[in-house]
Amino acid sequence: KAGVTQTPRYLIKTRGQQVTLSCSPISGHRSVSWYQQTPGQGLQFLFEYFSETQRNKGNFPGRFSGRQFSNSRSEMNVSTLELGDSALYLCASSLAGLIGDTQYFGPGTRLTVL
Amino acid sequence: AQTVTQSQPEMSVQEAETVTLSCTYDTSENNYYLFWYKQPPSRQMILVIRQEAYKQQNATENRFSVNFQKAAKSFSLKISDSQLGDTAMYFCAFVRVSNTGKLIFGQGTTLQVKP
Numbered sequence: 001k002a003g004v005t006q007t008p009r010y011l012i013k014t015r016g017q018q019v020t021l022s023c024s025p026i027s028g029h030r031s032v033s034w035y036q037q038t039p040g041q042g043l044q045f046l047f048e049y050f051s052e053t054q055r056n057k058g059n060f061p062g063r064f065s066g067r068q069f070s071n072s073r074s075e076m077n078v079s080t081l082e083l084g085d086s087a088l089y090l091c092a093s094s095l096a097g098l099i100g101d102t103q104y105f106g107p108g109t110r111l112t113v114l
Numbered sequence: 115a116q117t118v119t120q121s122q123p124e125m126s127v128q129e130a131e132t133v134t135l136s137c138t139y140d141t142s143e144n145n146y147y148l149f150w151y152k153q154p155p156s157r158q159m160i161l162v163i164r165q166e167a168y169k170q171q172n173a174t175e176n177r178f179s180v181n182f183q184k185a186a187k188s189f190s191l192k193i194s195d196s197q198l199g200d201t202a203m204y205f206c207a208f209v210r211v212s213n214t215g216k217l218i219f220g221q222g223t224t225l226q227v228k229p
Contacts, residue, residue, distance in 0.1 A: 033215045042222060048215030055215045072200065074165045090159065099147055100166065105159035 001027060004093050012112045017027070018079040023091035025072050026083030027067035029104075031055075032074040034066060037088040041078045046089075049074050049098045079110075086113045118208050119180050120220035127196045133221045134181075135191045137206030144168075145211040148182070148189045153222075154202040162204070166190065196227045 005051035006025045013019050017056040025032050046060040054078075066076045072093070079084055088110050092103035118139045118174040127133035154173045165182050167175070172180050191202045193200055206220040 021158070031215055033217070035217075035219075036178035043217075045216045045218070050215065056213055058216070088157065092159075092217075096214070099209060099211045099214045100151075101214070102161050102164065103215075103217060104161070105151075107158050109155075 004091060004104055006089075006091055006106040006109050008109060009107065010110045010112075013029060013081050014084060014114050015081055016072070016089070017081050018077065019081060019111060021076045021089055021091075023074045023076070023093075023106060025091075026104055029093035029095055030072050031094045032072065033092045033097075033103060034074070034076050034093075035090045035092065036060075036089060037087075037090055043090070046055030046076065047099065052076070055097065056068075081113045083113050085111065087111060118206050118218050118220035120206055120223050122223045123221070124224045124226075126147065126226040126228055127193075129198060131196055132192060132194045133196055133225065135189070135193075135204050135206075135225065137189045137220055139187050139189060139206070139208050140206065141187070141210060142220075143210045143212070147209050149207040149209070150178070150181075150218070151179070151186055151187075151189045151205045151207060151219075152200075152202045154199075157195075159205075165193065193225075198229060199226050201225060201227045 031050045033048040046057040068074045088108045090108045092105045094101035146167045148165045181190045203222045207217045
């Protein structure tokens with residue numbers, strides 16, 4: 001079974017631009033969670049989608065948004081990029097997002113904001 | 115607020131020896147899961163082991179085992195017979211029943227296995 005895939009793997013943007021990251025979960029998985037990883041803040045939860053609905057949201061500004069499609073693929077959008085948005089963005093999928101479900105991570109998208 | 119603390123930013127161990135990574139967490143809930151994830155230099159996060167809070171028996175996966183002390187809110191990871199491929203950053207993580215899709219991570223411990 002193919003793992004979680006994320007595209008693109010690397011991205012360079014300038015301040016003020018917007019960016020869209022994509023995540024394809026493992027086949028059959030319906031929950032997708034997004035995390036931001038930085039050296040200073042570590043791994044922080046952005047949001048989780050299940051069956052096209054946002055079920056959980058972390059403490060990030062409204063510039064960070066996401067959505068999930070009927071095939072469970074998810075996209076994350078960051079508008080008006082700031083230097084501090086430079087990070088590794090990880091997505092993880094799980095079967096149904098239940099407490100006991102393991103989250104399987106993708107390789108991440110490395111975003112650099114200049 | 116739920117927090118996860120890993121007090122050892124960096125550790126090293128000789129190949130074939132045993133090492134223990136510590137993790138403490140804080141929660142007022144009774145129903146939760148704990149995880150250890152490994153992130154090698156290639157950056158793909160991999161699940162190492164998980165523990166259900168209501169199970170008293172410590173989880174074991176081959177060379178990896180945990181020491182789960184619920185009352186002390188402690189969840190340490192023991193790696194036996196360390197191998198060079200164990201070199202990675204290790205994250206302790208926590209998820210509670212009321213927020214199932216949200217993993218709360220510790221700051222991570224960088225483990226280097228030396229030949």
